[in-house]
Amino acid sequence: MIWEVFRCERKGRPFEHAGSVVAPDADFAEAWAREQYGRRGESAALWLVPRDAIRDVESWADEFDLKYRRVDGYSIKARLKEARERASARTR
């Protein structure tokens, strides 16, 4: 069985995919992943997940331009410039 190994470098950090080990069960996977991904104390924690348990999600529909949901969908430079100009004109 292939076990995917996710490691957390320090408490509070996200778990990141680090690699995989081939092992017959969770106990062997643990014994082996501990050393391959932690013998230098480089991991605070590991998650071991059988590859088969992982569902791959890789594509999204993006047919309509839904920029309002994203940061790059807002361009405020031009309007901000105009608003500042109007504000300074009012105070003169």
Added chain:
Amino acid sequence: MNERLLGLADDELVIGWRDSEWTGIAPVLEEDVAFSSIAQNEIGHARAVYRLLTDDPDALAFDRPLEEYRCAPLAELRLLDWAHTIARRWLYEEADRIRIEALMRDADPAVAGLAAKIDREEAYHRMHAELWHARLRDEPRFREAVRELWPYALGVLPPEQRAELAARVELGEVPAVERGTHTDELAELWEEMTSVRRSAPAGARW
């Protein structure tokens, strides 16, 4: 006291040396990496115990004449097949646990403290040994290897601790292969282990 600690340290040194022989040639790559950590830990334990006895652990590890090493024959055996290697690992860890538990109750705080540290690391060795034991327990090669090594395993412990070992591994007590007489295999190991070190005179730096 020195004899007991020296026996522990020499056992760890020699079994660590033997276990390090598998680095690069273990049956499964993932196991090779894990097994090498165990070997390194054992050498580390030896070094830590030597430090209780001397300021120069390397001198103690390398520079004694053969007769002055106190290791048990179990550690000395050259076992370049996996069934015997794992059988030895398992038996050794069981014996060592009994020994370490006793040392954790030692009156000397330095000894008790070091034994506790060793024990915390050995917990992982035991997990590993038990993993393999569970997988191979019905495999004829493994059972045969355990049978062959059992008298040697008993010899790791003083007589008063052997009944406990026998109970833990569920084997009947048999005459032990005692400490005190070294195998030819230790002589070969020592030759190789000290060859580079002996090749240089005083003033050499490594």
Added chain:
Amino acid sequence: MAAVEVPRDEQAFLDYVQAGGQVEATDRLPDEYRAKLVKFIEMHANSELMGVLPEREWILRAPTLQRKLALTAKVQDEVGHAQLIYRVVEDLGKPREQCLADLVSGRSKFHNVFHYPTRSWGDVGVIAWLVDAAAIISQKALLKCSYAPYARIMKKICWEESFHILHGRDVILAMVTGTPAQFELVQEALDRWWAPLMQFHGNPIPQEEDPMWHWRIKSQSNEAARQQFLEGYVPQIRELGLTVPDPKLRRRDDGVWEYTEPDWDELRHVVTGHGPMTDERLAFRSRFIEQERWVRDVVLAA
């Protein structure tokens, strides 16, 4: 923003990787790309596994406990690298047992340096310092490989190799500040290893003719890697009072290193399985693979 899609058409795929695009194991890969990739990555995995053997002998002879531990840890890392790299090959469809069978039969290859003997503790230092240095240069360039799973493992590999170089240099420094006999041991080892080191990065191939560059599997030419090695390490070697055994070796004013042309026939000869230690080492590896096959059968059956 559409999800990045790896093109299915071969020319479009080529344009995509040449523009810096990366691909995953689950993407549809052109047959030629996949074949070149497997061969290249497999050779790397084989090299890690075979590189273990020359160094392993010296683990048993290390002259201090510290060196014993450091060398064991280094060799352990190489085995770990082999595991990481074989996993990449396995995920490309070639089972590990097949890789090992092809290695011991000579069908697949491993790098030149691991076909040579070691003779002394001097070799231990030279290998850990300079062979690993040559390797890390190639490995850093592979961080940009178009095949993402391979690029990703390079990070861990490079991180661990950096310890090896430090360890190797420390071993060398101890010896060159020890006895005259120890200094000579290092010089003698360097004399033997220099030619294989110069051959290590391969003969210069024009980039347009290099399929590894074409598919962006490699992002650095053989000659660029060699120049980087010389630039970084010749000064470090010389500052210890050691002599590089190439009278023609010199750095031009424009920064390019000139050297005696390596024997490319020797490289080809060695890498095709005719090195001084090739047969012995493959036989040794084969012996243990066969002897412990029963263990894999019992343990890996889930």
